[in-house]
Amino acid sequence: MTNAVAWFLDRHVDEGRGQSPAFVDLHRSVTYEQLARTSARVAGGLAAADVGRERRLAMLMLDTVDFPAVFWGALRAGVVPIPINTLLPAEQVAYILQDSRAEALVVSAPLLPALRHVLARLDALKLVLVASMDGSPAAGLKGNERDFGGFVAQALPAAIAVEASDDEVAFWLYSSGSTGAPKGVKHVHASLKATADTYADQVLGITRDDVCFSAAKLFFAYGLGNAMTFPMHVGACAALLPDRPTPDSVMATMQRHKPTMFFGVPTLYAAMLANPALTRGAGSPRLRRCVSAGEALPEHVGLRWNEAVGVHILDGIGSTEMLHIFVSNQPGKIRYGSSGIAVPGYELRIVDEHDRDVADGETGELLVNGPSAAEGYWNQRAKSRRTFQGEWTRTGDKYLRDAEGFYRYQGRADDMFKVSGIWVSPFEVEAALVSHDAVQEAAVIGREDADGLVKPMAFVVLKGGGIAGEKLVAELQAHVKASAGPWKYPRWIEVVEDLPKTATGKIQRFRLRERFAS
Ligand code: 3SK
Secondary structure (H helix, E strand, O other): OOOHHHHHHHHHHHOOOOOOEEEEOOOOEEEHHHHHHHHHHHHHHHHHOOOOOOOEEEEEOOOOOHHHHHHHHHHHHOOEEEEOOOOOOHHHHHHHHHHHOOOEEEEEHHHOOOOHHHHOOOOOOOEEEEEOOOOOOOOOOOOOEEEHHHHHHHOOOOOOOOOOOOOOEEEEEEEOOOOOOOEEEEEEHHHHHHHHHHHHHHHHOOOOOOEEEEOOOOOOHHHHHHHHHHHHHHOOEEEOOOOOOOHHHHHHHHHHHOOOEEEEOHHHHHHHHOOOOOOHHHHOOOOOEEEEOOOOOOHHHHHHHHHHHOOOEEEEEEOOOOOOEEEEOEOOEOOOOOOEEEOOOOEEEEEOOOOOEOOOOOOEEEEEEOOOOOOEEOOOHHHHHHHEEOOEEEEEEEEEEOOOOOEEEEEEHHHOEEEOOEEEOHHHHHHHHHOOOOEEEEEEEEEEOOOOOEEEEEEEEEOOOOOOOHHHHHHHHHHHHHHHOHHHOOOEEEEOOOOOEOOOOOEOHHHHHHOOOO
């Protein structure tokens, strides 16, 4: 293969599918041909602005039709796009811009005011393009800021895409991880097609007639596959929602665009289930696949969703380092409460602390070997060597394989703790808590008691808000004792309004632990 833009975009135009819709957002829609043309202009504009091959272009962009135009335009020019989490505070965006030495930035207009004060100190940044939400000229620009639409209109289209080998770095994503500063994860051109050939083709069975809708945003590896590379792999269409995905905004999008595939995260599925407006098909009579990732889907959420909506949720696990999902439940092969089995094309191992394979039923760290592993972290040699070990990538996730061969999540390697010498998976206690009618979400950590002994502590979000009186606390404790085991019940239960999470929806238990660090 050459440059990935040839497979995902230009091929559809060359083969006569140029007029097929590629993306639709709240204000605009684009065909494959329009996208190819705009991306060629983006490539030409970058060259004219002297943003050269292998230089970095940061994208702080909401999900609109401009996102794919910028991403593929950069690849066409050999420039490396870096989609950034749009929810990050300005200082963290500045860290990423500085760490990557980005020379260009495309920012969605609503995100610019909060960012302006950090841009001035970024020496490497020579081009700031501002994209409005509806394609109209961006208003109120200052200094060297330029309107993205005007930039595209004035640019000469690049005649051809640069030649790139399968192994050339195509784009980066910043991984928030559970601790430490974000790391730039470098992905090569071939990885985009690898995830489409494996997960999208062989698990989802995606076709040209599908319409994909991902509540997970395009800046996240999960959303990038769901709503960009998977539909573009087959010439299908994706519906984009720039707004925050709430049950209402998601259901309105489902009703409007009638997707066949929906991609969410467990918290959203649970919130949608709590919404009385949820109907069969969740508003889309054509819905045929629902996918969950980001964190493990509680069994009861999967069962209740299938009952209410009439479509199973395929729960899976992926990582920014592996680009997309590599363990997944599959149509006709679903065990709720498990992450499923290896996605075709990926191999899995579960190992103990000496890297020896453990027996089925025993917990260890999950390692994965597959075609979409990242090339490494930018400027982080030690961390790269620890994570990418030959063909195997360490996930940092604890798993066990059950007697039927399904992989069951046991928590992050660093979130596990021992009570009375027995390992406790926070996930197991959390699953017990959320199976109680009063609990919407829960996070569990190990906390030292007055004797210095570690015991579980739970933070819970109650359905419909509210406080937990003594009676409810005792009831929740008894519930966990009965369903997870007597030593696992939370000795302390604190009611909170929300839980600290990464952009990808993973609970940051380390932030809760920090509150009790001496
Ligand atoms: O967290 C996940 O499960 C995931 C899935 C797909 C792509 C990226 C990630 C982090």
